[in-house]
Amino acid sequence: MSSVLDEWLWHQEYWLPPGITWEDMEDSEHARYPRPRDLTIAIPYAFVFIAVRFLFERFIALPLSKHMGIKEKSRRIAPPQPTLEKVYTTQNTCPKKSDLLALSKQCNISVQQVEIWFRHRRNQDRPSITQKFCEASWRFAFYLLAFVAGLCILLDKPWFWDQKECWKGYPQQVLLPSLYWYYMVELAFYWSLLFRISLDVKRKDFKEQIIHHIATIFLIGFSYCANYIRVGTLVMLVHDASDYIMEFAKMLNYAGWRKTCDVLFVVFAAVFLITRLVIFPNVVIYTTFYYSMEIFQPFFGYYFFNILLMVLQLLHIFWAYFILKMAAKFVFIGKIDKDERSDDEESDxxxxxxxxxxxxxxxxxxxxxxxxxxxxxxxxxxxxxxxxPKAR
Incomplete structure (x- = not known):
């Protein structure tokens, strides 16, 4: 099995520039380089993240939600209807009008009652505000710590200030312990998000989230194997710069702090648009497209890495559309409506x-x-x- 992987998957012509072999990337007494087998440690760490998240949401986020005055809305429970329940669980949660008419005849109730039953049943399966608050709190805590840690790691690195330094001595660039753990923690976190995505709060961009997590995992994993670590650290820092602001705004929104949430959303929108639509394409993608070609000729890994970066950029444009749509409502209406991606409860x-x-x-x-x-x-x-009496 290892020989097959070495021949087809880890072929040096795929991942390394021309003229460089895996033997050139072997560790020595004074230098350590990334190895593909290092990525396997991120899987058990992902389950550690899931366990830590469970404890965090239960003992920190949940008491915090009560302290901030979050109250659950009363939901109407759908009355027992075995026929409708079978259709809901096995066929369709939102049947068409023709199906509603047939179900009303089977259950001997009106079409409107069938429609209301499905509406109440869908609301029962929707996550509560407390669950949304706990999820946002966990992401806020991680993104904030990851951003602060990334800044502390990269502020004294030369490629943080001059992106041409990303390719100085490539690919034989020594792997520092701080960069190794920065990579492994980020990779394990995104694995944990992918493992739990079916249990987390589902939004309208559910498919885009899956694509984002998979593209991020591939991007982190490949950049580690091909020793694109210097560029990879910049990519992770750019993404963490705005994520924690968004999650904090969600927490305030769920707590009912509308004015503070609106102000924070404006800050998030500005940071997101600057980092994702200005810095990311003009600094990160530009250096991988052009500066890298000054050091080596294009190879398979060069095209593969840039394709993944472009996929992320397309997702940035997709999410920027929703952000600008909400920002326009804030400018012309004076308030920010609910998240366009959210899946809120239906009303009767x-x-x-x-x-x-x-x-x-x-x-x-x-x-x-x-x-x-x-x-x-x-x-x-x-x-x-x-x-x-009349006056005379």
Missing amino acids: GAEEEDGRMESKSASLTKRNGVLNTMTNGMKSKSNERNKL
């Missing part, structure tokens, strides 16, 4: 309509009562004037 349109009709009828009744009182008062005053 018929019940809301009934409530509006009842409130209208109540207001009309009050209005008619006031009019009757004014009319009766005017009549009584006119009668009193008629009883008075």
Whole structure:
């Protein structure tokens, strides 16, 4: 098996520039280089992250949510309906109108009642506000620590200030212990996100999130194997720069701190657009496309690495669309609506309509009562004037 992997997967012409072999990347007494087998340690660390996340959400995030005054909305429980429950769990959670008519005949209830039952049933499966708050708290804690740690690691590195230093001496660049752990922690975290993505809060960009996690894992793994570590650290730092602001804004939104959340969203939008649409393509992608060609000729790893970077950039543009859409509402309306990607609870349109009709009828009744009182008062005053003696 190892010989097959060495021949087809870890072929040196794929991952290393022309003229460089794996023997040139062997460790010595004074230098240590990245090895593909190092990536396997990220898998058990991913499960460690999952366990730490469970403890964090239970003993830190959950008490914090109560301290910040988060209250759950009361949800209506769908009444027992075996036929509808079977359709919901095995076929479709949102049936069409033709299916609703057939189900209403089977259950001997109206189509509107069937529609309301499915709406309540979908709301039951949606995550609670507390669950969303705990998830955002965990991501906020990690992204903040990762960004601060990344800054501390890279501030004294020459390639942080001059990107041409990313390729000085490539690919025989010594792997520092700080860079090794920076890589392994980030890789393990994204593995944990991918393992738990089916259990986390699902949003409209669920597929894009999967693509993002897979592309990030491939990008981190390949950049480590091909010793693109200097560029890889810049990529991770750029991504962590805005993520923790977004997660903190989510926490404030779930807690009902709307004004503070709106201000923080403006800060997040500015940082996101600058880091993802300006710095990332003009600094990171530019140095991998052009500066690297001054050191070596293009090879398979060169194209593969740049394709992954372009996939991330397309996802940045996709998410920037939602951010600019929300920012436009903030500028022209004066407030920020809910996250365009979020999947919120559905309301019962018929019940809301009934409530509006009842409130209208109540207001009309009050209005008619006031009019009757004014009319009766005017009549009584006119009668009193008629009883008075006429002036000569």
